[in-house]
Amino acid sequence: MRIEGAIVRNSNEFEFADLELDSPRSDEILVRIMAAGICHTDVAILEGDIPWPRPALLGHEGAGIVAAVGADIEDIRPGDRVVLSFASCGTCEQCSAGAVSYCMDFATLNFSGRRRDGSHSCHLDGQPVGASFFSQSSFASYALARRSNVVKVSSDLPLAMLAPLGCGIQTGAGAVLNRLRPAPGTSIAVFGLGAVGLSAILAAALIGCYPIVAIDLHDQRLDLARELGATHVLRGDCAALLDELRSISGNGFAYAVEATGLPGVMASAATCLRKTGEVVLLGVPASREIPFPSSIMRGATIHTCVEGDSNPHEMIPRLIDLHHSGDFPFEKMIKTFDFTNINAAVEAMKDGSVIKPVLLIGEEAA
Ligand SMILES: [Zn+2]
Ligand SMILES: [Zn+2]
Structure with a gap:
């Protein structure tokens, strides 16, 4: 399918491009992205401080609405509101012990620019894009995620507010x-x-x-x-x-x-x-x-x-509950930007004027 994404090519700025995203495989979840936070790791890659294959499709604090699910996905349905986080394999020694942020396959699942099997999920003019960032690459209108990094949220809080729970917070x-x-x-x-x-x-x-x-x-x-x-x-x-x-x-x-x-x-x-x-x-x-x-x-x-040693499936709902009880007012860190202003959002984060820029990518139906 055709999607719009903010990619990094040769410069240290995001530019918009029409990309081709695969249909979800049996173990994948297609999410229509509503909002995505910008985290320092995105900026470090943008500026070349962390090597990453270009063209790069970044973004790892996505939130949105499930658009389609693969055949093996049983407990997530189209229409579910979700926050995306980091992916884990679910079966290695660390995951079995509950330490999913120390998954033995963490680098492959989150930092390889490809799917776990080495294939590319996203292309630009027929050329592979360094995507699958944190198994999401959410600086785009749609993202392909895995069950391990999709957290269903029942809260009615705006997705633009919930997006940064996936990493920095x-x-x-x-x-x-x-x-x-x-x-x-x-x-x-x-x-x-x-x-x-x-x-x-x-x-x-x-x-x-x-x-x-x-x-x-x-x-x-x-x-x-x-x-x-x-x-x-x-x-x-x-x-x-x-x-x-x-x-x-x-x-x-x-x-x-x-x-x-x-x-x-x-x-x-x-x-x-x-x-x-x-x-x-x-x-x-x-x-x-x-x-x-x-x-x-x-x-x-x-x-x-x-x-933060977090299992996102426990930590994100816990932080939302704490927010509801008034004990965790994290929204005070957030400033929203229209997706088209992604470069201004990065500048605002770098100069210290904005703590957590969140991009508004799609519009949630009322
Ligand atoms: Zn694992
Ligand atoms: Zn991050």
């Missing part, structure tokens, strides 16, 4: 709720206030951590962090940052979340810990080496964590 919230699991009243510092860091703030506030310290370079983001539950905010470029952190925490922080991927910030996040403190590293470092201070040799734990 569950990553930040899950790092706190699933991995660190702080007790109420324990201290936490969050470095880097994009969608991932701010979702970690929301989760820390939900638990009742204290103090919750937010660190970033953008004043607007610090203001939003306060609104979302940070009890203290600090500018990351203040000269005496570690002293300031120490004056807030006393003996250091029980927990820290690092969401910038910058080696110096990673070191600061580890340095601010108290004895036996725990830091989780979520930012993807550009350099291969991460410097850690010797102060971590006091019983500290360094965690890394993929997609």
Whole structure:
């Protein structure tokens, strides 16, 4: 079928093209995309920081309405409202243990540009497109997904609001709720206030951590962090940052979340810990080496964590429930853009003025 997609060819900008998308195979689900969030991984590929076959069809925070299902799909029907997330195989050792974000086949299913069997699902003028991104490639009018990454949502919340739950928000919230699991009243510092860091703030506030310290370079983001539950905010470029952190925490922080991927910030996040403190590293470092201070040799734990250790089939409904009860106001991070303005949306994310741009791709029938 013919679809419209925002693709990346030779430049570092999205351009629109008519593409040919396969019909769903027996294990696939065709989704008419209504909205898609932009995540840092999309931008990293756009800018060439992560290698990816071009022309590239990206987008991995899609949400939409099921248009058709393959013969093997039993519990998803055309017309279902769905949020798309990452795919997993469902049968390997990790998936069997419930750790689907550590699926042994994660790279093939989410990061190969092809289907799991190596075939291409999408073509441009007869040439293969690097698609099947997170088994979706949702910067397009339609996407082909798999059962493992299609989460049916019963909520009547707008799909444009639910789309970013599929990656960035569950990553930040899950790092706190699933991995660190702080007790109420324990201290936490969050470095880097994009969608991932701010979702970690929301989760820390939900638990009742204290103090919750937010660190970033953008004043607007610090203001939003306060609104979302940070009890203290600090500018990351203040000269005496570690002293300031120490004056807030006393003996250091029980927990820290690092969401910038910058080696110096990673070191600061580890340095601010108290004895036996725990830091989780979520930012993807550009350099291969991460410097850690010797102060971590006091019983500290360094965690890394993929997609917040989330099983999207549990985590996404859980976050929607929390939102309904008023405890997880993640929509404050979102700004919507018309699909045609995708490049402006990327710029707004890069300059810090917008935390989570969500593209409006289709219109839901009232
Ligand atoms: Zn697996
Ligand atoms: Zn992502």
